[in-house]
Amino acid sequence: MKKELLYEGIAMALEKQIRNEVLKPGDKLPSLRTVCSEQGVSMNTATQAYLELERKGMIESRPQSGFFVSAALKKKLSIPGMSTPSATVNFSDTEALIGKVYHSLNDPSIVRLSLGVPDEQLLPVAKLNKGFVEALRSLPGGGTGYEDIQGNLKLRRDIARWSFTWGGSLTDEEVVTTAGTMNALSYCMMATTKPGDTIAVESPVYFGILQLAKSLQLNVLELPTHPLTGVDPDALKKVLPHINVCLLISNFNNPLGSCMPEENKKAVVRMLAEKGIPLIEDDLYGEVYFGASRPKPCKAFDEAGLVLWCGSVSKTLAPGYRVGWVAPGKFKEKIIHLKMTHSISSTTITQEVVANFLEKGRYEHHLRNLRRTLHHNSLRFISAIGDHFPDTTKVSRPNGGFILWLELDRKIDTVDVYHAALKQNISIAPGRMFTLHNQFNNCMRLSYGIHWNPKTEQALKKLGRLIKNMY
Amino acid sequence: MKKELLYEGIAMALEKQIRNEVLKPGDKLPSLRTVCSEQGVSMNTATQAYLELERKGMIESRPQSGFFVSAALKKKLSIPGMSTPSATVNFSDTEALIGKVYHSLNDPSIVRLSLGVPDEQLLPVAKLNKGFVEALRSLPGGGTGYEDIQGNLKLRRDIARWSFTWGGSLTDEEVVTTAGTMNALSYCMMATTKPGDTIAVESPVYFGILQLAKSLQLNVLELPTHPLTGVDPDALKKVLPHINVCLLISNFNNPLGSCMPEENKKAVVRMLAEKGIPLIEDDLYGEVYFGASRPKPCKAFDEAGLVLWCGSVSKTLAPGYRVGWVAPGKFKEKIIHLKMTHSISSTTITQEVVANFLEKGRYEHHLRNLRRTLHHNSLRFISAIGDHFPDTTKVSRPNGGFILWLELDRKIDTVDVYHAALKQNISIAPGRMFTLHNQFNNCMRLSYGIHWNPKTEQALKKLGRLIKNMY
Numbered sequence: 052m053k054k055e056l057l058y059e060g061i062a063m064a065l066e067k068q069i070r071n072e073v074l075k076p077g078d079k080l081p082s083l084r085t086v087c088s089e090q091g092v093s094m095n096t097a098t099q100a101y102l103e104l105e106r107k108g109m110i111e112s113r114p115q116s117g118f119f120v121s122a123a124l125k126k127k128l129s130i131p132g133m134s135t136p137s138a139t140v141n142f143s144d145t146e147a148l149i150g151k152v153y154h155s156l157n158d159p160s161i162v163r164l165s166l167g168v169p170d171e172q173l174l175p176v177a178k179l180n181k182g183f184v185e186a187l188r189s190l191p192g193g194g195t196g197y198e199d200i201q202g203n204l205k206l207r208r209d210i211a212r213w214s215f216t217w218g219g220s221l222t223d224e225e226v227v228t229t230a231g232t233m234n235a236l237s238y239c240m241m242a243t244t245k246p247g248d249t250i251a252v253e254s255p256v257y258f259g260i261l262q263l264a265k266s267l268q269l270n271v272l273e274l275p276t277h278p279l280t281g282v283d284p285d286a287l288k289k290v291l292p293h294i295n296v297c298l299l300i301s302n303f304n305n306p307l308g309s310c311m312p313e314e315n316k317k318a319v320v321r322m323l324a325e326k327g328i329p330l331i332e333d334d335l336y337g338e339v340y341f342g343a344s345r346p347k348p349c350k351a352f353d354e355a356g357l358v359l360w361c362g363s364v365s366k367t368l369a370p371g372y373r374v375g376w377v378a379p380g381k382f383k384e385k386i387i388h389l390k391m392t393h394s395i396s397s398t399t400i401t402q403e404v405v406a407n408f409l410e411k412g413r414y415e416h417h418l419r420n421l422r423r424t425l426h427h428n429s430l431r432f433i434s435a436i437g438d439h440f441p442d443t444t445k446v447s448r449p450n451g452g453f454i455l456w457l458e459l460d461r462k463i464d465t466v467d468v469y470h471a472a473l474k475q476n477i478s479i480a481p482g483r484m485f486t487l488h489n490q491f492n493n494c495m496r497l498s499y500g501i502h503w504n505p506k507t508e509q510a511l512k513k514l515g516r517l518i519k520n521m522y
Numbered sequence: 523m524k525k526e527l528l529y530e531g532i533a534m535a536l537e538k539q540i541r542n543e544v545l546k547p548g549d550k551l552p553s554l555r556t557v558c559s560e561q562g563v564s565m566n567t568a569t570q571a572y573l574e575l576e577r578k579g580m581i582e583s584r585p586q587s588g589f590f591v592s593a594a595l596k597k598k599l600s601i602p603g604m605s606t607p608s609a610t611v612n613f614s615d616t617e618a619l620i621g622k623v624y625h626s627l628n629d630p631s632i633v634r635l636s637l638g639v640p641d642e643q644l645l646p647v648a649k650l651n652k653g654f655v656e657a658l659r660s661l662p663g664g665g666t667g668y669e670d671i672q673g674n675l676k677l678r679r680d681i682a683r684w685s686f687t688w689g690g691s692l693t694d695e696e697v698v699t700t701a702g703t704m705n706a707l708s709y710c711m712m713a714t715t716k717p718g719d720t721i722a723v724e725s726p727v728y729f730g731i732l733q734l735a736k737s738l739q740l741n742v743l744e745l746p747t748h749p750l751t752g753v754d755p756d757a758l759k760k761v762l763p764h765i766n767v768c769l770l771i772s773n774f775n776n777p778l779g780s781c782m783p784e785e786n787k788k789a790v791v792r793m794l795a796e797k798g799i800p801l802i803e804d805d806l807y808g809e810v811y812f813g814a815s816r817p818k819p820c821k822a823f824d825e826a827g828l829v830l831w832c833g834s835v836s837k838t839l840a841p842g843y844r845v846g847w848v849a850p851g852k853f854k855e856k857i858i859h860l861k862m863t864h865s866i867s868s869t870t871i872t873q874e875v876v877a878n879f880l881e882k883g884r885y886e887h888h889l890r891n892l893r894r895t896l897h898h899n900s901l902r903f904i905s906a907i908g909d910h911f912p913d914t915t916k917v918s919r920p921n922g923g924f925i926l927w928l929e930l931d932r933k934i935d936t937v938d939v940y941h942a943a944l945k946q947n948i949s950i951a952p953g954r955m956f957t958l959h960n961q962f963n964n965c966m967r968l969s970y971g972i973h974w975n976p977k978t979e980q981a982l983k984k985l986g987r988l989i990k991n992m993y
Contacts, residue, residue: 171663192642195840237864369666371870393708398869399842
């Protein structure tokens with residue numbers, strides 16, 4: 052939607068070189084003068100590009116010497132390997148664990164590295180509040196009435212329009228709003244399965260999805276998943292005869308942070324369509340990308356109407372509003388009927404507030420800031436983990452979202468880490484929450500969707516020390 | 523909660539006499555002077571009592587002659603008989619019909635007699651809007667954050683406190699909030715059944731409940747139900763060996779308007795407890811009573827923790843807020859887990875607004891006005907039906923809620939009435955929506971939860987004429 056600015060293009064290109072280690076930590080960057088002449092831009096543009104990279108913590112200026120790739124990026128941590136889900140089911144104590152982790156959701160005394168929820172300080176609260184006052188005035192009855200079952204028309208129109216940014220061409224008629232993404236996933240699973248059916252998911256995968264599948268009495272098949280490229284299409288291909296539906300967090304998967312390459316998305320959509328198997332796509336992090344453009348969802352390649360594309364503003368704007376949506380392809384009537392049956396309609400006023408926020412371009416503006424902050428945070432986190440955690444720690448390198456996946460030494464049980472950290476008012480999410488099998492016991496998920504300040508760094512330092520003491 | 527005022531007691535006593543036909547339409551009432559001396563009250567109090575009855579349309583003053591029981595109450599319409607559900611399932615076209623009826627939900631050009639939703643003009647919109655502005659200020663982050671999974675603590679405390687008005691003694695710990703009553707019923711059914719189980723319900727019964735049961739793949743057993751006293755306890759007793767759960771709208775049933783006598787409630791709770799069968803109690807109309815006090819729900823007699831008591835403010839305050847709750851007895855942990863799994867949490871801000879509204883006594887004040895208006899409306903409706911509908915029309919006599927159930931001549935198909943009425947911009951709910959069987963084809967549901975004005979009366983007149991033309 053937005054035209055990329057000149058300086059952003061230059062910053063992006065340099066960033067890519069740093070990420071690909073063409074430029075290594077400590078390397079000197081070309082002088083501003085060189086950038087000007089090579090790129091044919093003004094000194095002002097070149098300076099803006101470098102300031103942008105500095106804000107992100109990727110480069111640092113040294114007085115009288117110029118700009119260098121940040122030393123903080125130096126410490127090399129490995130990336131976790133491809134997951135290889137085992138077959139042992141180990142679910143008994145996991146539910147209790149999830150309940151506990153959730154319980155600390157609203158305790159402000161805890162540094163909540165455990166939860167995939169954006170920190171209030173990252174949200175445009177004042178603007179949203181203003182939007183509420185506007186909506187109370189403009190909505191008939193101040194939003195006391197039920198809204199249309201399919202959802203707020205303006206919001207559906209906004210989502211449809213927005214789909215152009217990822218190569219989609221949705222119409223408002225194709226969108227159904229829901230009370231957040233989990234609510235959308237719940238209806239999608241109900242619409243595409245019956246008890247006893249089998250669903251294929253990534254592994255590790257957001258525990259809520261496992262719980263949901265279990266509550267609908269589905270069998271869950273966990274697929275090998277790579278921290279960079281997501282689900283393995285070949286592995287999926289092999290299980291096609293045994294599954295009824297597939298659910299993927301295609302962009303910046305929770306918890307791995309993986310983003311499926313476009314060719315994998317196309318391949319997956321094609322192979323599922325051939326067998327007539329629906330794909331529930333959980334794309335709730337798609338807008339939080341750190342690269343040059345929004346990664347396309349699988350929905351962009353859906354010709355058969357078999358992709359149920361789900362999203363929300365819960366990870367970017369306001370979790371507590373419960374505003375999400377689904378473009379369910381050929382399952383639309385079923386989804387509308389399920390929504391009507393299980394909850395009648397969504398909350399009228401929060402949908403109106405979000406609709407206006409999108410319509411007025413406020414969302415786009417906010418997202419730009421949010422992406423920058425989260426990208427910055429991700430680098431700070433990885434850097435701090437490099438400084439304070441054991442050297443053998445493996446950590447993911449997400450290009451979006453706000454979640455890191457860490458793999459510790461095999462002998463470490465992250466449930467022990469969880470309990471020990473909580474005593475120091477830090478919460479983490481142990482790896483075994485993200486599987487139905489006996490695995491990921493030495494892994495954990497950390498959220499960097501929080502305000503970065505000395506307290507945060509201190510918490511990571513404490514956490515690292517605590518883990519080192521367990522080695 | 524509120525101490526009954528002197529004049530209200532007098533008005534109530536007279537009203538009872540009128541209802542029981544001790545005083546008949548056209549009868550002269552005792553003079554104000556007589557009321558003063560007999561009841562030992564001031565002239566002011568006596569006058570207030572009569573004005574109250576006049577406002578309700580139960581009595582009318584004739585200049586120089588005094589007060590008389592309203593002639594509008596004269597025309598005697600029969601009450602429908604006990605339902606006798608048949609066994610033939612006839613569901614195919616019902617879903618489409620329900621979709622159609624719902625579709626006219628927000629069309630302001632239609633006189634919506636079809637839907638059990640209170641008219642905006644009956645809601646305290648200005649006060650609620652004010653409450654929003656307060657909540658935006660007092661809630662951290664303006665309600666952008668997730669709230670506690672179990673629900674807003676203030677709201678749960680209010681509901682617990684409020685339970686004293688119906689003989690309950692709930693604590694906040696026993697209450698879980700939901701996105702409206704249907705959402706509560708959805709979790710309750712999921713918590714107490716598995717696919718293939720059998721649920722017993724009233725007949726006729728709110729179509730949403732049938733749809734919900736169907737979507738969870740339950741078998742539905744419809745029980746004989748009386749328009750005044752509700753479900754037949756003997757009929758329930760007979761089917762106990764065949765059911766897994768029972769769902770009742772115990773107070774002012776939708777669509778019959780029946781209210782179970784206390785002894786029936788006790789008997790039902792007892793017989794279900796003996797077999798360990800859970801009772802899902804849908805008590806969403808309980809606060810809208812026209813008698814002297816709130817009828818107790820079955821929950822008041824629940825010793826085994828087997829009654830899952832559900833309510834909301836959707837029928838009294840703001841359908842679009844999606845604020846409801848359940849006190850699920852021993853199913854609490856299951857319900858919390860289902861809520862977390864299927865939607866994470868409820869909308870933060872609307873729960874806060876409702877919590878404050880209850881806490882500040884605004885709800886009680888509003889309910890008093892709402893009850894009076896709806897009671898008045900019910901009498902106006904019954905009177906207009908008596909004036910304009912065929913003499914053989916049978917109509918329910920609800921003592922609360924805002925729904926009437928009409929039985930027309932056997933040869934009338936109310937789906938035809940629905941289509942014909944819609945052409946005249948009037949919507950009704952055909953009887954067959956309220957059953958899975960081939961019955962109630964000559965019945966319909968009318969809502970009097972709308973603003974009474976000449977347009978409403980005109981609509982009832984048109985509807986009556988239209989039906990007469992079909993005879």
